[in-house]
Amino acid sequence: MASFIQIVKLKVLLFVIALLSSSSVAVFASLANSENGQELEALLKWKDSLDKSSSDLLSSWDFSPSNDTSPCDRWFGITCDKFGSIIHINLTNSQLKGTLQNFNFISFPNLLSLDLSNNSLYGTIPTHISNLSELSYLDFSANNLNGFIPESVGNLANLNILYLNNNQLSGSIPPTIGNLTKLTGLHLSLNHLTGHIPKEVGRMTSLTDLKLPMNNLSGQLPAEISNLTAMKILLMGTNRLSGYLPDRICSGGLLERLSVHTNHFVGPIPKDLKNCSSLVRVRFEENQLIGNISEVFGVYPNLNYIDLSYNKFVGKLLRNWGLSHNLTSFKISNNKIVGPIPAELAKATNLQILDLSANQLAGRIPKELGGLALLFSLELNDNKLLGSVPTELGFLSDLAKLNLAANRLSGSIPGQLGQFSKLLYLNLSNNWFTGKIPFQIGRLGSLQNLDLSLNLLTGEIPSELGLLKSLENFNLSHNQLSGYIPTTFDEMLSLTTVDVSYNMLAGPLPSNIAFRRAPAEALEHNKGLCGNTTAMETCRTMVKKSKGKLSKKVLMSIVAPLLATLILLFIIAATLFTRSRSAKNMIETREQEKENCFTIWGFDGKLMHECIIQATEDFNSKYCIGKGGSGSVYRAKLPTGQVVAVKKLHELDDDEVANLKSFSNEVNALTEVKHRNIVKLYGFCSHAKYSFLVYEYLEGGSLAKILKREVKARELDWNKRIQVVKAVANALTYMHHECFPPVIHRDISSNNILLDSEYEARVSDFGTARILNPDSSKLTSFAGTVGYFAPELAYGMEANEKCDVYSYGVLTLEIIMGKHPEDLLLSLSLPTSITTHRISLKDLLDHRLPPPIDQVAEEVVFTAKLAFSCLHTSPQFRPTMQQVSHQLSAQKPPLLDPLDMIKLEKLL
Ligand SMILES: *[C@@H]1O[C@H](CO)[C@@H](O)[C@H](O)[C@H]1NC(C)=O
Numbered sequence: 001m002a003s004f005i006q007i008v009k010l011k012v013l014l015f016v017i018a019l020l021s022s023s024s025v026a027v028f029a030s031l032a033n034s035e036n037g038q039e040l041e042a043l044l045k046w047k048d049s050l051d052k053s054s055s056d057l058l059s060s061w062d063f064s065p066s067n068d069t070s071p072c073d074r075w076f077g078i079t080c081d082k083f084g085s086i087i088h089i090n091l092t093n094s095q096l097k098g099t100l101q102n103f104n105f106i107s108f109p110n111l112l113s114l115d116l117s118n119n120s121l122y123g124t125i126p127t128h129i130s131n132l133s134e135l136s137y138l139d140f141s142a143n144n145l146n147g148f149i150p151e152s153v154g155n156l157a158n159l160n161i162l163y164l165n166n167n168q169l170s171g172s173i174p175p176t177i178g179n180l181t182k183l184t185g186l187h188l189s190l191n192h193l194t195g196h197i198p199k200e201v202g203r204m205t206s207l208t209d210l211k212l213p214m215n216n217l218s219g220q221l222p223a224e225i226s227n228l229t230a231m232k233i234l235l236m237g238t239n240r241l242s243g244y245l246p247d248r249i250c251s252g253g254l255l256e257r258l259s260v261h262t263n264h265f266v267g268p269i270p271k272d273l274k275n276c277s278s279l280v281r282v283r284f285e286e287n288q289l290i291g292n293i294s295e296v297f298g299v300y301p302n303l304n305y306i307d308l309s310y311n312k313f314v315g316k317l318l319r320n321w322g323l324s325h326n327l328t329s330f331k332i333s334n335n336k337i338v339g340p341i342p343a344e345l346a347k348a349t350n351l352q353i354l355d356l357s358a359n360q361l362a363g364r365i366p367k368e369l370g371g372l373a374l375l376f377s378l379e380l381n382d383n384k385l386l387g388s389v390p391t392e393l394g395f396l397s398d399l400a401k402l403n404l405a406a407n408r409l410s411g412s413i414p415g416q417l418g419q420f421s422k423l424l425y426l427n428l429s430n431n432w433f434t435g436k437i438p439f440q441i442g443r444l445g446s447l448q449n450l451d452l453s454l455n456l457l458t459g460e461i462p463s464e465l466g467l468l469k470s471l472e473n474f475n476l477s478h479n480q481l482s483g484y485i486p487t488t489f490d491e492m493l494s495l496t497t498v499d500v501s502y503n504m505l506a507g508p509l510p511s512n513i514a515f516r517r518a519p520a521e522a523l524e525h526n527k528g529l530c531g532n533t534t535a536m537e538t539c540r541t542m543v544k545k546s547k548g549k550l551s552k553k554v555l556m557s558i559v560a561p562l563l564a565t566l567i568l569l570f571i572i573a574a575t576l577f578t579r580s581r582s583a584k585n586m587i588e589t590r591e592q593e594k595e596n597c598f599t600i601w602g603f604d605g606k607l608m609h610e611c612i613i614q615a616t617e618d619f620n621s622k623y624c625i626g627k628g629g630s631g632s633v634y635r636a637k638l639p640t641g642q643v644v645a646v647k648k649l650h651e652l653d654d655d656e657v658a659n660l661k662s663f664s665n666e667v668n669a670l671t672e673v674k675h676r677n678i679v680k681l682y683g684f685c686s687h688a689k690y691s692f693l694v695y696e697y698l699e700g701g702s703l704a705k706i707l708k709r710e711v712k713a714r715e716l717d718w719n720k721r722i723q724v725v726k727a728v729a730n731a732l733t734y735m736h737h738e739c740f741p742p743v744i745h746r747d748i749s750s751n752n753i754l755l756d757s758e759y760e761a762r763v764s765d766f767g768t769a770r771i772l773n774p775d776s777s778k779l780t781s782f783a784g785t786v787g788y789f790a791p792e793l794a795y796g797m798e799a800n801e802k803c804d805v806y807s808y809g810v811l812t813l814e815i816i817m818g819k820h821p822e823d824l825l826l827s828l829s830l831p832t833s834i835t836t837h838r839i840s841l842k843d844l845l846d847h848r849l850p851p852p853i854d855q856v857a858e859e860v861v862f863t864a865k866l867a868f869s870c871l872h873t874s875p876q877f878r879p880t881m882q883q884v885s886h887q888l889s890a891q892k893p894p895l896l897d898p899l900d901m902i903k904l905e906k907l908l
Pocket residue numbers: 060066067068069074
């Protein structure tokens with residue numbers, strides 16, 4: 001009955017307001033007369049105080065004269081009790097921007113929960129928050145609140161949950177917080193809190209969940225923390241805490257997650273941890289803790305993750321660790337652990353990461369470790385391990401990182417290591433390995449880092465190592481390798497640093513940029529390397545020199561003219577020979593080319609072939625306008641006056657030529673692909689000597705070139721860049737969703753985006769990767785450009801549309817930043833990426849352009865956000881190109897923050 005009357009009262013009131021047709025003063029005045037009205041008035045007042053850019057989610061908060069539904073049912077985020085009084089306010093994720101200063105908390109005597117998390121609220125938390133006397137749930141996390149945590153929160157006696165994490169709060173944790181004896185969850189992580197943790201924390205005996213990581217808290221932990229017997233999750237990593245840990249930390253026997261890493265704790269670890277069998281995740285790394293690990297740790301059946309690295313633990317590894325069957329990560333690097341690696345460790349069959357590096361472990365590597373089928377990172381480096389590498393390690397088929405460096409391992413390097421198809425990092429340096437480098441190493445197709453330096457390796461470098469197409473860093477220095485560096489190394493296109501010093505190598509350096517740019521120290525102390533680098537004598541002068549040494553001056557004066565004559569004769573003979581050869585070739589190839597040329601503009605294949613050879617003077621370099629992974633591009637003006645771009649593919653071996661033939665139908669199909677943002681493919685020619693594709697010619701050049709040149713890059717202003725981003729999205733949408741079968745580009749990069757004279761973008765080179773590599777499950781060197789690959793390709797996944805989406809994400813960031821985002825992507829992939837998250841977007845934008853403003857700024861921010869979504873490591877979470885195009889053409893949301901306030905974390 002009472003509730004009925006309440007509602008009637010409210011409705012009558014609203015009706016009256018409607019009649020008065022509401023100046024807001026009148027509304028507030030009349031509302032103030034009713035109990036609920038006071039609450040509604042307070043909400044409206046607060047709404048009015050919010051920044052104008054706040055979301056329109058609160059548009060339902062009004063008194064529409066024609067709407068007689070109660071605000072309790074109509075207002076967004078509001079829940080009332082049966083008397084019409086507000087009990088829940090939930091405005092999470094609502095893009096609200098403003099302060100809490102005008103939130104009249106005293107008007108909500110019955111409020112139970114207040115969730116304003118994940119908005120853009122700023123300013124301080126008002127003291128009168130304590131007026132919410134009934135409140136049990138308070139969540140202000142993920143805003144920009146600053147100032148202190150008010151002491152008055154201690155008066156919120158009914159509070160169960162207090163989440164203030166991820167703000168800019170400073171000052172210390174008020175001791176009054178100890179009054180919150182009903183509190184179960186307290187999250188204060190990711191703020192700037194200082195001072196010590198008050199001992200009053202020990203009074204919050206209901207606490208199950210205390211999270212304080214990533215603040216600047218200092219001082220010792222209060223011993224009272226031992227009294228928190230309900231505790232399940234206790235996190236305080238990355239602070240400046242010091243002193244001893246309390247004796248007891250698992251006193252309730254419920255502790256699951258304990259994290260004190262990256263602080264200055266000293267002394268032993270809590271005694272009761274030995275029997276704390278509830279533990280699931282434990283992080284002690286980066287402190288100065290001491291103790292004998294074989295005594296202080298017990299058996300933890302639920303343990304999933306433990307990191308004890310960078311402390312001062314001593315003692316042996318017990319076989320007990322193998323009884324933690326759920327253990328996936330075991331890290332204890334940089335301590336003083338002695339003794340052997342127990343073979344029983346291999347019983348922890350879920351292990352994925354095992355890091356025992358930088359200790360004093362001795363004995364052999366147990367062959368049983370080969371049974372850890374899920375292992376993807378094994379680091380045993382910097383110990384005193386002896387003996388040979390067990391061939392059983394070859395069974396670790398998921399291994400991505402293997403570091404055995406700086407031990408005393410001996411014998412030959414087992415060829416079985418060539419079985420790690422996913423290996424990215426292999427370091428065997430600084431051991432006593434002897435014998436040859438096994439040629440099987442060349443099968444490690446994903447390998448990016450290979451270090452075999454500081455061993456006793458002999459023999460020649462196997463030419464198979466040239467197959468390591470993803471290799472970036474390569475060190476063979478300080479061995480006894482001899483012979484020539486294989487010419488296959490010319491093809492190692494990813495290589496950036498190389499060191500072959502201190503060997504017995506001779507002969508010419510590979511024509512590979514890493515060798516050409518190598519500093520002298522990386523090549524010195526060999527038998528006779530030569531090449532055209534600053535650090536090296538050219539091969540010709542080397543030959544002269546050694547000849548000079550051998551022959552005497554007198555002899556030289558006779559031999560030299562003779563030699564010169566011989567050479568001259570030889571040159572004449574050779575020229576004649578090659579001429580007749582090439583004439584013969586011409587005839588042969590002309591026979592073949594008819595079948596293999598395709599054209600859609602009236603020429604027959606033979607004619608087209610001839611025209612192009614003539615127009616480019618047999619592919620003279622003066623017509624070359626660009627080079628890419630799969631070939632060089634020439635500009636050819638045909639007799640008809642038409643200008644075309646001709647892509648001459650690198651010389652192919654017999655297998656590949658065979659493939660070309662079998663895929664000629666597919667090429668023909670590609671000539672059917674027509675879209676205003678796709679470069680037209682006119683035709684294709686292949687035979688033994690030259691294979692080339694004929695494309696529409698665009699005078700604007702490639703995006704890569706434009707971004708590299710200061711003046712051109714400035715001409716490509718923000719509007720034009722946005723247009724390029726949209727054009728590429730449209731082209732890819734067409735290929736993926738409107739062609740049948742879908743065309744996967746597989747090599748989206750700034751080199752393959754061409755612009756016409758009006759800066760309209762066109763995608764070129766689509767489908768080339770597929771023609772050249774029909775076995776699509778394989779990743780070869782020219783299927784894609786380094787730096788644009790989707791990560792799953794490195795793991796041998798089949799290329800699909802989502803790989804293009806990834807490359808598109810990289811390309812889009814490149815357009816916005818004016819350069820390839822490799823450093824950004826790398827730092828985002830690191831564990832320390834949290835600092836990268838706080839970089840402002842504005843700092844990443846191409847500084848050659850003035851910062852975008854107004855609508856353009858909205859477009860840029862939106863585009864950046866979309867680009868990051870394309871870079872999701874899991875392909876299934878990336879949007880499709882159709883979704884990308886759709887979003888790009890939709891109305892962009894207005895910016896809530898000025899550009900320099902937008903941090904990367906808001907976009908990721
Ligand atoms: C009242 O507002 C609610 C929610 O905003 C809406 O669904 C309803 O149609 C409105 N009623 C009238 C009569 O306007």
